[in-house]
Amino acid sequence: xxxxxxxxxxxxxxxxxxxxxxxxxxxxxxxxxxxxxxxxxxxxxxxxxxxxxxxxxxxxxxxxxxxxxxxxxxxxxxxxxxxxxxxxxxxxxxxxxxxxxxxxxxxxxxxxxxxxxxxxxxxxxxxxxxxxxxxxxxxxxxxxxxxxxxxxxxxxxxxxxxxxxxxxxxxxxxxxxxxxxxxxxxxxxxxxxxxxxxxxxxxxxxxxxxxxxxxxxxxxxxxxxxxxxxxxxxxxxxxxxxxxxxxxxxxxxxxxxxxxxxxxxxxxxxxxxxxxxxxxxxxxxxxxxxxxxxxxxxxxxxxxxxxxxxxxxxxxxxxxxxxxxxxxxx
Ligand code: PBG
Numbered sequence: 001x002x003x004x005x006x007x008x009x010x011x012x013x014x015x016x017x018x019x020x021x022x023x024x025x026x027x028x029x030x031x032x033x034x035x036x037x038x039x040x041x042x043x044x045x046x047x048x049x050x051x052x053x054x055x056x057x058x059x060x061x062x063x064x065x066x067x068x069x070x071x072x073x074x075x076x077x078x079x080x081x082x083x084x085x086x087x088x089x090x091x092x093x094x095x096x097x098x099x100x101x102x103x104x105x106x107x108x109x110x111x112x113x114x115x116x117x118x119x120x121x122x123x124x125x126x127x128x129x130x131x132x133x134x135x136x137x138x139x140x141x142x143x144x145x146x147x148x149x150x151x152x153x154x155x156x157x158x159x160x161x162x163x164x165x166x167x168x169x170x171x172x173x174x175x176x177x178x179x180x181x182x183x184x185x186x187x188x189x190x191x192x193x194x195x196x197x198x199x200x201x202x203x204x205x206x207x208x209x210x211x212x213x214x215x216x217x218x219x220x221x222x223x224x225x226x227x228x229x230x231x232x233x234x235x236x237x238x239x240x241x242x243x244x245x246x247x248x249x250x251x252x253x254x255x256x257x258x259x260x261x262x263x264x265x266x267x268x269x270x271x272x273x274x275x276x277x278x279x280x281x282x283x284x285x286x287x288x289x290x291x292x293x294x295x296x297x298x299x300x301x302x303x304x305x306x307x308x309x310x311x312x313x314x315x316x317x318x319x320x321x322x323x324x325x326x327x328x329x330x
Contacts, residue, residue: 023310025302026328027071030321031117031275035208036060036103037080048204049280050287052319054080057102061110070325074115076164076317077103080209081124089133090125090147094154101158108159117191118155120148120176121167129206129213131167131226137218139226145172152176152190153183162189162249168196168226177247191275192248195236195262198227201255201281208280236262237269244272250315255279257304260311267312275315276308283319298327 010020035054037044042056055063064075079099085092092098100118107116121131122144128134132144144167152163163180165172173192180188206212213221228235240251249272253263256278267274286304290297301320308316318324 023306025305025309025316025324027073027321027325029305029309029313029316030072030325031074031076031315031317032067032072032321033076033078033317033319034060034063035078035080036099038082038099046204046208048207048284049319050284050291052208052283054208057106060103060106064107064111064114067322068111068114070322070329072321072325073113074117074315075107076117076119077107078119078209079103079124083210086125086127088127090122090151093122093125093147093151096154096157098154101154104155104158104160115161116159117162117164118160120152120155120163120165122147122151123211124209126211127214128216128219129211130220131223132169134219137220139169139220141169142171144169145175148172149175149179153179153185156180156183156185156188160188162191164191164193164252166193166196166254168193168223168228171246173243173246173248189249190247191250191252192243193254193277194240194243194248194251195253195259195266196227197230197255197259198222198224199230199255199258199279199281201258201279204280204284230258233262233265237265240266240270244270248272250275252277252317253313255282256308256316256318257282260307263308263311263313273314274312275317276311276313277317278304278308278320280319286320298323302327 010016037054037056039056043059044054046052104116107114123129123131130139132139148167155163243251251272252275253259254277256276263276286300289295301324305324
C-alpha cells in the first residue's frame with residue numbers, strides 16, 4: 001500500500017519549492033508610507049514604531065533616492081502638522097505652500113519617476129483629530145467632503161500622481177473625481193480606502209502624526225461613525241462597489257492581516273487593482289516580538305507579505321517594504 005500521491009515530492013528541496021511556489025513577492029508590489037515633518041536635518045524615530053522615522057524635507061530627499069535604488073517606485077505621503085496650524089476645518093490642508101504640498105514637490109524634484117500618492121483626510125490637520133469637520137459631537141459628512149475635495153485638488157496641483165482618501169465619508173470619491181476632471185487633472189488617479197475598518201491597530205500611526213482624536217466634550221473619542229465595524233463583510237463589498245462606481249482607480253482594504261478574508265472577497269468580486277495597507281500596529285507587534293527574541297523578524301516579515309499577496313493584494317502598503325526588499329535581494 002502506497003499513498004496515491006506524494007505531495008512531499010514537490011517540497012523536497014529549495015529548488016523544487018521555488019519552482020512550484022504560487023505567490024512570489026517583489027519590489028514591484030510595494031507602496032512605501034513616508035512620514036514628513038517640518039524642520040531641518042531631522043530623522044526622528046517614532047517611539048511606537050522602532051526603526052521607522054519622520055523625515056524633514058532635506059532628509060526625505062535621501063530617503064526617496066535610497067528607495068528608488070532598491071527598486072521601490074511608489075510612496076504614500078503623510079505629514080505631521082504643527083499644533084498651531086490645526087483647526088476644525090483643516091484649513092492648512094489646502095495651503096499651496098503647506099508641508100504636504102512641499103513634500104510632493106520635493107519627491108518629484110528628487111526622483112521625477114517616483115509615483116507619489118498622498119493621504120487625503122483631515123486628521124493630521126484637525127484640532128480634534130478627526131478625519132472630517134466636527135460639530136455638536138458629530139462628524140459632518142457633506143461639509144467634510146467639500147474640504148477633502150479641495151485638499152485633493154491642492155495635492156494634484158502640487159504634482160501628486162494619485163490621491164488616497166482615507167476618511168470614509170460618503171460620496172467623497174465622486175466629488176473628488178468630478179473636481180479633478182473639472183480642473184483638467186484627468187490623469188490624476190484615486191486610490192480609495194474603500195474598506196477601512198475602525199481598528200485599534202492604528203495606534204502607533206496616530207502617535208507618529210500626533211493625530212489621535214482629542215479627549216474633549218462633544219468630540220467623539222473614536223472613528224466608529226465613519227470607519228467600518230470589524231464584524232462586517234458584506235458592507236465591505238458595498239463600500240467598494242460604490243467607490244468603483246464613483247470613479248476609484250484602485251480600492252483598498254485596511255488593516256491587512258486581520259482582514260485577508262475581505263481582501264479575497266473583493267479580489268474575486270471586482271476587476272480593479274486591490275491594495276492592502278499593513279498598518280502601524282501590525283508593524284509594531286512584529287517589531288516588539290522580534291526585539292524580545294520571540295519571533296524571527298526576517299521570516300515573519302516575508303511570510304506576512306506573501307500572505308497578503310496570496311489573499312489577493314495587487315499592491316501592499318507596508319512599513320516593512322524596505323527591509324523586505326533587502327531580504328529579497330539577499
Ligand atoms: C488617516 C489615516 C490613518 C491611517 C492612514 N490614514 C489613521 C486613522 O484613520 O486613524 C492609519 C495607518 C496606520 O495605522 O499605519 N485617516
